[in-house]
Amino acid sequence: MLYFIEQCLNGVQLGMLLFLLAAGLTLIFGIMDLVNLAHGSLYMLGAYFAATFAGLTDSFVLGAILALIATLVVGMAVEVIAMRRLYGRDHLDHVLGTFGLILFFNEMVRLIWGPAGMTLSLPMEMLQAVEVIPGVFYPLYRLVIIGATLLVALFLYILVMRTRIGMLIRAGASNREMVGALGINIKLLYTLVFGLGAALAGFAGLMQAPILTVQIGMGENILILAFVVIIIGGIGSIRGAFVAAVLVGLIDTIGRAFLPDLLRLFFSTNAASNAGPAISSMLIYLLMALVLVFRPEGLFPAARK
Amino acid sequence: MTAQINVRSVFIAALLTVLALLPVYAALTGNYFLMTLFTRILILAIAATSLNLILGYGGMVSFGHAVYLGIGGYAVGILAKEGITSGFVQWPVALVVSALAALVLGALSLRTRGVYFIMITLAFAQMFYYIAIGLDRYGGDDGLTIYKRSQFGDLINISNKTQFYYLCFALLLGTIYLVWRIVNSRFGMVIQGARSNDRRMHAIGFPTFRYKLICFVIAGTLCGLAGALLANHTDFISPALMHWTRSGDLIVMVVLGGMASLFGPMIGAVALLVLEETLPILIGAVAAPFVGENATQAAEYWQIVLGPLFLMVVLFARGGINGLLAGARRG
Numbered sequence: 001m002l003y004f005i006e007q008c009l010n011g012v013q014l015g016m017l018l019f020l021l022a023a024g025l026t027l028i029f030g031i032m033d034l035v036n037l038a039h040g041s042l043y044m045l046g047a048y049f050a051a052t053f054a055g056l057t058d059s060f061v062l063g064a065i066l067a068l069i070a071t072l073v074v075g076m077a078v079e080v081i082a083m084r085r086l087y088g089r090d091h092l093d094h095v096l097g098t099f100g101l102i103l104f105f106n107e108m109v110r111l112i113w114g115p116a117g118m119t120l121s122l123p124m125e126m127l128q129a130v131e132v133i134p135g136v137f138y139p140l141y142r143l144v145i146i147g148a149t150l151l152v153a154l155f156l157y158i159l160v161m162r163t164r165i166g167m168l169i170r171a172g173a174s175n176r177e178m179v180g181a182l183g184i185n186i187k188l189l190y191t192l193v194f195g196l197g198a199a200l201a202g203f204a205g206l207m208q209a210p211i212l213t214v215q216i217g218m219g220e221n222i223l224i225l226a227f228v229v230i231i232i233g234g235i236g237s238i239r240g241a242f243v244a245a246v247l248v249g250l251i252d253t254i255g256r257a258f259l260p261d262l263l264r265l266f267f268s269t270n271a272a273s274n275a276g277p278a279i280s281s282m283l284i285y286l287l288m289a290l291v292l293v294f295r296p297e298g299l300f301p302a303a304r305k
Numbered sequence: 306m307t308a309q310i311n312v313r314s315v316f317i318a319a320l321l322t323v324l325a326l327l328p329v330y331a332a333l334t335g336n337y338f339l340m341t342l343f344t345r346i347l348i349l350a351i352a353a354t355s356l357n358l359i360l361g362y363g364g365m366v367s368f369g370h371a372v373y374l375g376i377g378g379y380a381v382g383i384l385a386k387e388g389i390t391s392g393f394v395q396w397p398v399a400l401v402v403s404a405l406a407a408l409v410l411g412a413l414s415l416r417t418r419g420v421y422f423i424m425i426t427l428a429f430a431q432m433f434y435y436i437a438i439g440l441d442r443y444g445g446d447d448g449l450t451i452y453k454r455s456q457f458g459d460l461i462n463i464s465n466k467t468q469f470y471y472l473c474f475a476l477l478l479g480t481i482y483l484v485w486r487i488v489n490s491r492f493g494m495v496i497q498g499a500r501s502n503d504r505r506m507h508a509i510g511f512p513t514f515r516y517k518l519i520c521f522v523i524a525g526t527l528c529g530l531a532g533a534l535l536a537n538h539t540d541f542i543s544p545a546l547m548h549w550t551r552s553g554d555l556i557v558m559v560v561l562g563g564m565a566s567l568f569g570p571m572i573g574a575v576a577l578l579v580l581e582e583t584l585p586i587l588i589g590a591v592a593a594p595f596v597g598e599n600a601t602q603a604a605e606y607w608q609i610v611l612g613p614l615f616l617m618v619v620l621f622a623r624g625g626i627n628g629l630l631a632g633a634r635r636g
Contacts, residue, residue: 278439
């Protein structure tokens with residue numbers, strides 16, 4: 001039981017990470033109609049920046065803040081140099097163009113930071129475990145990730161639904177020309193939105209950096225998971241992304257933890273331990289297939305104009 | 306496809322001639338590396354041609370096409386490991402399993418369109434990738450060596466490099482011919498009509514979903530054939546066969562060569578793989594005057610050039626090489 005609660009928390013933590021990535025993706029797709037495969041590269045850059053800046057400043061928090069700013073800047077630069085030219089084109093063009101960007105970023109990182117991975121160590125006080133409920137100890141840092149992401153989600157909600165800039169973003173999503181005609185600098189707005197998406201990815205990367213090794217290509221597998229989240233949640237919907245992210249995080253983590261044992265009840269030990277890993281990695285894709293069969297637009301389809 | 310003489314047809318004829326005569330060159334010079342490289346190119350050209358059927362003609366942007374390379378490859382590899390080496394069993398199994406997988410994946414994915422379709426094909430391909438990693442008996446993450454290539458009795462010996470090369474070449478031509486026949490048939494017209502306006506095709510009475518699904522299955526089966534060939538070519542299978550970057554490479558080949566053109570994917574496959582081989586050399590040569598001895602190191606980072614090159618193709622050469630040769634500009 002205690003183990004189960006721990007795994008649930010791990011699932012929620014993975015879900016939070018996925019939410020950060022999926023929110024940026026879905027924001028960029030919902031507003032600019034752009035499929036950005038290079039989103040995972042920004043996640044990777046966030047982690048590399050954090051590891052580097054934390055090393056330079058000897059402070060995790062300072063490093064994280066600098067890394068966040070750096071990914072924001074890189075994101076806006078990428079928008080101005082490349083992405084801007086892709087708006088309004090075919091989705092295939094987006095896929096191909098951003099696929100090219102992935103290769104570019106991976107090699108760039110290899111050039112700058114070298115092929116070996118990096119590690120980012122946490123401050124001492126983050127390393128301890130806290131007793132979340134009597135008898136269950138959980139690493140403080142993972143709780144911090146969950147808390148910080150919830151704050152970010154709240155911030156996003158307020159930003160998009162309650163502020164003037166959020167209003168402009170929503171308006172730009174439904175009618176680009178009209179917003180432009182009313183005297184709003186839509187180009188700048190798009191750059192800002194892309195920067196925001198990049199910063200969210202960077203934030204996910206830098207929060208995850210102390211837990212995983214910072215390495216080339218770290219953003220790609222998680223990006224595909226984020227795609228699954230978006231498909232389940234419904235493209236363009238931040239609320240859907242949040243629900244689906246937690247769902248996917250929980251199912252993936254709990255499936256990996258318990259499915260092999262569960263299979264052992266029905267099949268021979270040998271067959272179960274062989275099939276267990278394969279089947280548990282399939283679970284979220286099966287969920288995606290199920291959602292598609294019953295709700296092809298996702299669980300929370302964004303309102304169509 | 307009118308048979309007029311223009312730069313493009315001359316180029317394609319020249320390329321086909323080079324491909325046909327390559328083993329002769331290899332035999333004369335003893336340069337078998339080139340032939341191995343081009344066998345690989347031919348196999349990937351088959352995969353790219355099959356992708357072009359759904360992507361170029363059908364407008365279905367599948368980002369998971371490499372999954373059929375993997376399924377075809379694993380069918381051969383698993384049967385070989387279990388002691389069944391006859392190609393008369395292995396290859397039909399590879400084709401049937403690929404077709405079945407395409408049927409299931411297509412039936413699910415084709416419920417969606419646009420960007421959903423891109424993401425979902427990618428996600429399903431990733432699922433198969435993880436399944437392959439989970440197959441401990443067949444090498445898991447490390448892959449599986451195939452000790453004996455598919456046996457075809459006295460018919461053909463595919464362990465012989467030249468014979469295998471010509472088999473791949475013939476199969477590529479066969480695939481292109483098949484795609485040509487499909488595209489110009491009534492069936493192909495419906496598929497292309499659905500690409501332009503699915504709703505209208507539906508309105509005039511075509512069950513477009515079924516047409517698209519059948520097209521998807523044909524493409525998957527042909528790619529499964531390429532997978533069976535690739536497994537025999539490398540004598541090795543691993544999950545990397547269906548890594549998502551492989552699917553990306555296939556899309557690049559199609560677009561680079563020219564979407565919805567018969568020989569485009571073949572040109573694209575040749576262009577991309579030759580580029581991958583020559584770009585490091587080229588960069589080394591260009592960098593040499595500036596960085597001196599570090600030039601070989603600089604050449605390692607050739608993907609820094611390749612990545613933005615894709616972006617350039619997207620931005621400035623939508624018709625791909627085929628389009629450039631035809632002198633046509635597409636918006």
